[in-house]
Amino acid sequence: MQLHLSSWPEVEEYLAKSKAILIPIGSTEQHGPNGLLGTDCIAPETIAKRAGEEAGFLVGPTFNVGQAQHHMAFTGTITLRPSTMIAAMVDWAQSLAHHGFERLYWLNGHGGNIHTINAAFSEIYHASSFDGVDSNRAPVRCTLRNWWELPGVMDICKQLFPVGEGHHATPSEVSVTYFAYPEAQKRVTMEPKIAPFGPIRDAKDYRRRFPDGRIGSDPSQASPEAGEKIVAAAVKAVISEFKQFVEA
Numbered sequence: 001m002q003l004h005l006s007s008w009p010e011v012e013e014y015l016a017k018s019k020a021i022l023i024p025i026g027s028t029e030q031h032g033p034n035g036l037l038g039t040d041c042i043a044p045e046t047i048a049k050r051a052g053e054e055a056g057f058l059v060g061p062t063f064n065v066g067q068a069q070h071h072m073a074f075t076g077t078i079t080l081r082p083s084t085m086i087a088a089m090v091d092w093a094q095s096l097a098h099h100g101f102e103r104l105y106w107l108n109g110h111g112g113n114i115h116t117i118n119a120a121f122s123e124i125y126h127a128s129s130f131d132g133v134d135s136n137r138a139p140v141r142c143t144l145r146n147w148w149e150l151p152g153v154m155d156i157c158k159q160l161f162p163v164g165e166g167h168h169a170t171p172s173e174v175s176v177t178y179f180a181y182p183e184a185q186k187r188v189t190m191e192p193k194i195a196p197f198g199p200i201r202d203a204k205d206y207r208r209r210f211p212d213g214r215i216g217s218d219p220s221q222a223s224p225e226a227g228e229k230i231v232a233a234a235v236k237a238v239i240s241e242f243k244q245f246v247e248a
Contacts, residue, residue: 001053001059002052002058002061003021004060006058011058011099018057019101019103020057020103020104020245021057021103022057022060023059023060023062023063023092023106024045024048024059024060024107024109025041025044025062025106025113025117026039026040026042026044026063026108026109026110026113027064027065027079027110028066028076029110030077030213031168031173031213031219032169032190032195032213033186033190034169034185034219034220034222035177035219038064038177039169039177040066040110041062041110042177042180043176043180044108044147045064045180046176046179046231047147047176047231047234048107050231051234051238051242054239055243057246063088063089063092065080066080066085067079067080067082067085067110067113067116069202070201070202071213073204073206086119086123089117090127093124094124101140103140104140105145105241105242106144106145107145107147108144108146109147111146145241147234147238150238150241151241153230153237155233156229157172157230161218161226163194164194165217166197167197167215167216167217168214169215171217171218171219171220171221172222172230175222175225175227176227176230176231178222178223178224179227180227182224185224190214190220193218193220194218195212195214195215195217195218196210196215196216197216
């Protein structure tokens with residue numbers, strides 16, 4: 001069940017049974033010469049949608065622009081200031097809490113978001129601590145999970161791609177997007193076959209060190225078949241964790 005494809009009476013009916021919602025959150029940024037710009041939001045969105053359909057929980061619209069300033073030397077990347085992202089997340093959380101949601105499970109697709117998401121949680125809890133002292137409404141609880149850190153997922157990725165997984169524009173994440181959108185597959189020759197590793201600093205430095213956008217990866221290995229296996233493992237893990245979060 002997806003929030004944006006539901007009517008308000010349907011959401012009201014859902015809230016009578018559950019106060020929890022899963023929110024995919026990611027980024028719109030370059031993912032090498034064959035990766036989609038939406039990779040970091042497509043991956044959590046795909047996993048969340050399938051998990052929600054299978055387990056019957058509500059999935060919110062995808063928060064699809066995040067912290068991507070270091071990718072801005074690559075055309076098409078969109079980024080938010082940390083303060084803007086925090087403010088938007090707080091507004092999302094307060095809107096949902098206003099309607100009675102109490103548990104917000106954020107499924108993240110971009111490592112660069114992590115610090116800002118946690119800062120947003122602090123802002124959400126700050127408001128709850130000071131503004132809700134006399135309120136009868138239960139406080140909002142948030143949790144963050146990076147999809148690639150879900151139990152069992154990285155084991156599958158390592159089996160599928162023992163060489164060339166890397167750190168960015170990885171064959172695993174590109175495979176998930178190819179599974180979700182097989183018509184969007186790109187076939188590109190890459191040199192070197194496995195990209196170099198190195199630090200991430202500002203946008204210009206990133207483009208100089210990693211001219212095609214990859215870090216330590218060989219995403220030419222990506223396939224919809226591999227993506228299907230990764231998604232299956234992630235969906236199973238998300239359902240289990242979501243249920244535990246709801247009951248905590």
